[in-house]
Amino acid sequence: MKTKSLLLVAVDFLIMFAGLGIIMLNQYPNIDYSPMPWALGAAVMGIVIQLFLVKGRYSSDIWVFPMVLFFSSLGIIMLARLKPILCVPQLRWLMIGMVVMLGVLYFSRQLKNMMQYQYILGICTLVVLCLSLLFGVEIGGSKNWLVLGPISVQPSEFGKILLVLFLAAFLSDHGEMLNAAKRKFLFLDLPPIRFIAPLLVIWGIAILMFVVQRDLGSALLFFCMAVFMTYMGTGSKSYVFIAMLFFGLGAAVSYAFFSHVQVRFNIWLDPWADPAGQAYQVVQSLFAFAAGGVWGTGFTHGHPGLIPEVHTDFIFSAVAEELGLLGCTVIMMVYVMLFYRGIMIAMNCKKELHTLVAAGFSIALFTQAFIIIAGVTKFLPLTGITLPFISYGGSSMVSGFIMIGLLLSLSKKEKVHGA
Incomplete structure (x- = not known):
């Protein structure tokens, strides 16, 4: 099994180099070799980290990281295809993300101890979420960015980790209280307001993000x-x-x-009412998707631009056009x-707190992917969040690897079925 996980990492980077090679052939004779040294560096880092994980020092799950590298490799080649200027920056963010993940694994014991301080975590969550509400800059139609000199950061990407x-921490500490202290109202079991206030x-805040920041994606996420976490922590349908x-x-x-809320909703209901205007992206x-069909037009042969x-x-959508339903299905299955x-x-x-944290991160990544897909x-109104590990974005990449690092740290010395 451990050997298979290493082979998966090798296949992930083989996909990356094959995709970059195809793009370079299409560029002939003006070939841009700049992504190759960074891709080679990322591949070496990925293989070394997987070898590190296989030894089981900080994690007993050896399958999560190869799946993340599959998404990252696919994202790299799609960016090299769609926006070549962003390929090297994304490779840099990938390497930074892997380093950050190693840091999370190294300091896993200290981070696990910090998880118990619910009120400090709650205050930090509010501060991070309110930063963009108060000081956010509008980029791409959403006021959810902080501009720090040459770097733009999305606080919501790190806010979801704190959340x-x-x-x-709150649910593991107050779960019994939320279930025990209830008052009957119609068919609902309601707790005292002081228990449900947080x-x-x-x-x-989610609604404020929706209204003030025009950030439907983060609000919905x-x-x-x-x-989901409240239901997991209490088992109560009333909540x-x-x-x-x-x-x-x-x-x-x-x-x-x-x-702006009306515009988003109306576009979702009927994008064909204004196909060349506000609904242009959706159309x-x-x-x-229609052009891609089942098999796709072929890598580099579509017009996703x-x-x-x-x-x-x-x-x-670019994946759907060039790799077709088959490529989309593979991504969704992974x-x-x-x-x-x-x-x-x-x-x-073994601990309820750790169970909720691991499940929460799993839900966060899966829900984010579901919402953007x-x-x-057009299954849901259009949102402005990234596809985890595939879309371009430094904040998204780093925050994703932080969650993966914490998830792997929680699997330490735990025997995971099938591993």
């Missing part, structure tokens, strides 16, 4: 994470219903009073497998 840690604050009602009322009020995305911001929000491995790690944790296929 999982806070909810896990959850209401999180739900409220944070809300889903809070709802799920309250949360849905809370979010539904907020969305209805937002639609009634804010024009081009649907054309890309017709979609604005294809390297971030719509990179899955996301499901990553989610499965994360849940297996959670189920094998559903958005570009």
Whole structure:
């Protein structure tokens, strides 16, 4: 099994080098060799880290990292195809992400101890989420960026990590209280307001992100994470219903009073009403899926450049056009497998806190992938979040590797089924 995991890492980087090689052949005679040294460096780092994990010092799960490298390798070649100027920066972020993951594994014991301080985590979560609300700069239609000199950071990418840690600590400490102290209201079992107040604050911030920042993707992601984790921590359907009602009322009020919310919703309902205007991205995305069919047009043989911001929000549409339904299915299946491995790690944790943290990170990555894929296929209103490890973005890449590092640290000395 350990040998197979190493072979998977080798296959991941073989995909990367094969894709870069095809792109270079298409560039002949003006070949750009600049990504190759960085790709070679990333490959060496990836193989060394997998060898490190195989030894089992900090993790007993040897399948999660190869799956992450599969996404990263696919993202690199798609960026080299769609936006060549961003290929080397993304390779740099990949290497930085792997280094950060190693740091998380090295300091795993200290980080596990920090997970117990729920109120500090709660304050940090509020501070990080409010940074973009107060000081955010609008880029790409969403006011969810902080510009720090030459670097742009999305606080929400790191806020979701703190949110999982806070909810896990809060629910593991107050789960029994949330279930025991309830009052009957119609068909709902409601706790005293002081017990559910932290959850209401999180739900409220999600709605604020939706309205003020025009960031539907992050708002929906944070809300889903809070709802799923609350249900896991309490087992109460009443909280799920309250949360849905809370979010539904907020969305209805937002639609009634804010024009940008109406635009997003109307585009989702009928993009063909304005195909050359506000719904242009969604329409081009649907054309890309149609053009790809089952087998795709072939790598480098499609026209995904017709979609604005294809390297971030719509990179899955580019995959659909050039790799077809087959390529999309493979990606979605690997996301499901990553989610499965994360849940297996959670189920094998001995402490409830660690179980909730592992499950929370698994849900966060899977839900983020689902939301953006559903958005570009018009299953849900279009959102502005990245496809984990595939779309371009330093904040997304680093935060993703932090979650993977914490997930692997929680699998330490735990026997995961099938590993």
